[in-house]
Amino acid sequence: MTQLRNIYVVRHCQAEGQAPEARLTGIGMLQAARLAESFSDHAIDCMVSSPYARARQSIAPLAERLGLEVTLDERLTERVLSGSPSPDWREKLRLTYDDMGLCYDGGESSSTAMKRAVQAVEDILNQGCRNAVLVSHGNLISLLLKYFDDRIGFKEWEALTNPDVYRLSFPIDGGSPSLLRIWPA
Numbered sequence: 001m002t003q004l005r006n007i008y009v010v011r012h013c014q015a016e017g018q019a020p021e022a023r024l025t026g027i028g029m030l031q032a033a034r035l036a037e038s039f040s041d042h043a044i045d046c047m048v049s050s051p052y053a054r055a056r057q058s059i060a061p062l063a064e065r066l067g068l069e070v071t072l073d074e075r076l077t078e079r080v081l082s083g084s085p086s087p088d089w090r091e092k093l094r095l096t097y098d099d100m101g102l103c104y105d106g107g108e109s110s111s112t113a114m115k116r117a118v119q120a121v122e123d124i125l126n127q128g129c130r131n132a133v134l135v136s137h138g139n140l141i142s143l144l145l146k147y148f149d150d151r152i153g154f155k156e157w158e159a160l161t162n163p164d165v166y167r168l169s170f171p172i173d174g175g176s177p178s179l180l181r182i183w184p185a
């Protein structure tokens, strides 16, 4: 049987806002407890998170339960679409899945954001983790998953929930990973 290394890509639980310091809502805290419960038998040996409060709080109950340190990785922060808010931001975002190099003023292109997320995954794999949890944000997660499966795009981003979990399973002897959405559990 092919041996696999899994990276569970987790979108944070329900939060009060989108600022870096925005915290989880009461519902979000309950969701984080449920995440901890559902991952308790997954032999998690490595945890990496966006430094934003809502991401760290989403994984804190699991980290405590397993007695594992969470590594904070700036490369997992959310992609900034544009430096200024825009009423048609959804349409602008949609276009960035078709044109990966499209970069609005003060923003980051999809390809640049994808690259940093993929580097974070490569570091996890190079550390030899067998079952890792990676916590991040909606847009960045969709770009990370798109790198491994080009069918992922704007529609999949729209369908993401809080929390959400995709599993990337890498064959231990190399090759492309398989991708499976495992949340809602």
Ligand SMILES: O=C(O)[C@H](O)COP(=O)(O)O
Binding pocket: 011, 012, 018, 078, 136, 137, 138, 139, 140
């Ligand atoms: O792309 C997104 O989903 C938005 O930027 C929201 O990000 P979030 O996952 O941190 O709420």
